Amino acid sequence: MSASTLTQTAQRVVDAYNAWSIDQIMAFRSEDCIQEILPTSMNVPPQNNTQHEAHQRMIAPFFTNFHLVVLEQTVDESAKKVTLWAKATADTVVGPYANEYVIALHMNEAGDRVVLVREFVDSGFAGPFFGKLRGHMMAAAGGKGGPAEH
Template sequence: MGSIPPGSAAPSKAALLRKNATAAVESYNSWNIETILAPRHETATHEILPKSLNRPIMNNNTYRSYFSAIMPYFWNFTVTINDLLVDAEQNKVVVWARSTAMTEIGEYANEYMLMFFFDERGEKIVRSLEFVDSKVTGPYMEELGRFIREKKGSDGFERRYGN
């Protein structure tokens, strides 16, 4: 974070958290893994929920591997924030968002509740909880996994999502 010019007020903690959470969500629109990981602290964790999906808690390296395997199968991925709530005292931000994209099996759409836990300064994400619409995501990813296995051969994606 740069220095504050004389006569300028530092942004409030809530404004900083809002700005950084918005940037984190919008980083997915770049569809670049380095840009997506940039808002995260080096020790950050990411968990995809609900727990019934049985997804492991991922560190940055695990998330990089996981998400990089998905990226080639989606294009025109766009995330839009519906609403955002900030708890400046606890350095938390909750975001309700939606996404759309295209794949070889058709249009993809999802809805998310994201909870970001920031470091004490409100600059880097130390923990992310990503609640997905499992009624949509589960069947869609299974179908995409089957398509990849049948049409493209194995690259590991279908082991995570296909039958």
């Protein structure tokens, strides 16, 4: 495992989200990958792959033109971790999406799979935005369901 491998895996993550493809988003994850949405004040429980895929499939239809831009990247080869400071924009059914993230990608020994995603979101934006999206989804579904903040 090298810094280059870690960087390539991180780029696969960014490319998957920019493609807005659930299959690609899930492809870089290890079998036992966990996704944490932080800060903990967001009250979003950690998600295993099954839960994360279900979440992505639930919200994906409501987003178009999703674009993730990495502003800064730090590679820690000894910890097998890449940290990204990024911004994402998209068009959605409830208005423009413009979130800021710090995403820590913890990799497996080979550096080619992500075993843990710690995704820090702009809670000032994400909380109200996903509340509005949840309301839209519940109205569309006759009052059932809605996404966790992300």
